[in-house]
Amino acid sequence: MLSYQHAFHAGNLADVHKHALLAWVLDYLTRKEKPLSYIETHAGRGLYRLSAPEALKTGEAAQGIARAEDWFAPDHPYRLRLEEARAMYGADCYPGSPLIAALGLREADRLHLAELHPGEHAGLRAALDGWDADIRREDGFDMALALTPPTPRRGLMLIDPPYEVKADYERVPKVMAQVARKWNVGVQMLWYPILSGRGHVPMVLALERAFPQGLRHEVGFPPAREGHRMIGSGMFVVNPPWGIEDETARLSARFAPAG
Template sequence: MNYRHSFHAGNSADVVKHSLLIALVRALQLKDSALTLIDTHAGCGLYDLHGDAAQRTGESAQGVLRALADPNPLLDDYRAAVQAVNVGAEPHLYPGSPRILVQLLRPQDALIVNEKHPEDAYALRGAMRGTGAAVHERDAYEFWLAMLPPRTPRGVVVVDPPYEQTDERARITATLAAAHRKWSHGVTVIWYPLKDRATHVRWKEQLRRLGIPKFLNVEHWLYDADQPGIYNGAGLFIVNPPYAFTQALPSMLEALRAALAPEGHQGEIAAEWLGG
């Protein structure tokens, strides 16, 4: 599955991913010690919702626009992050994970982002200019391991690939195993699209067999039954989520399900522990 960020900016997967990423970092920031935030597949950083790529799919109408119109206060932090890069009520721009994360930084925190695709890396440097973030243009999996352990006491690694390569899941599995050996107490967030259920079930079992003690899985299925051959939703694997995050998670997930359920569907979003 090819999931280039620019074609899907602001869709339902972005709403879930960025809402939970904000909540996760905020929970970690309940402690004063510094955080290093690392984004391995950063994309362009900022996306034009009126541009050709986004308009070709029109997915933001069922994602960010629904979230902005929803009154649930649990989505306020997400809405504020989107509004921070826009002027006026209607969003023209959508912040990717790097522009979301830079908004969350405290003075003691640091942000390091990476994008291998040359054109996207060029756009990323422009989007991050003046933010203080360090921008790299390297192989994402080599970069992931090279950054560990971070210089600060704590950190978060965000892994958000386009799933263009057939071995993407295998590379994630192998790199996560190596990363956990280097940095067992670190927080890692891995995003993935849900299209073929059987492929995903096999991958989940492979990740479960890594034996990572504190390993949470969040899945958002848009439709009440699988829609063969199309995008059905997305999920996150989260290693070492903080307690404050997991305690607040059920109500946040219900708010996201209600805001994003397609017409005629209830949808489903749930979390389970793969380990611990």
């Protein structure tokens, strides 16, 4: 299935969770002079307009980044990437993870992106026009296995499938284990939705068995609208960088309901 389009959900609270942690980890990794590789398996279109009909229809950005931006200090990597994207693309833009990565990487770093959906792939190419990026229209899991271990060997992989079908949940632990065997120094960051049906639980338990030193971080929030099944956001990190527990604790405090 190739029906998922993130434009309806860009800038929601799950994006805030995912992108804040991604920006923080990239900032941590780029403090060392050694170059790194960034690999993203399901990139989307990379740049979204919060004034677009899709975003206005769901109202998820209005309940997400519009309310949550002040959670982050002006020098937080996520806040910096938001400001940089707006300066380049306009005040109504929201950067997806490929653009957040591109803005945070350095000249010597390498950027590899996969997106199978034809429309999203075309949008991704347009958004990153002029950037030195390896952009592929192919299955992201296949790219992950083909590229690892990458050159440079230091680096980060973001895994963010659409979870349109149950097979996504079943495939993730297998692919992440294969990647780890080939690239034991790589940081793997998996995002997953927390839905009312809790379909993520077997996947996460499998990951915790495979990666007992991994970091699991989940936040909850109210449904964006009546009948919406997403009630939270999760991240599972293999080879979590030092200090990430402090960052996840800050995020947990921000997502905690008032009172």
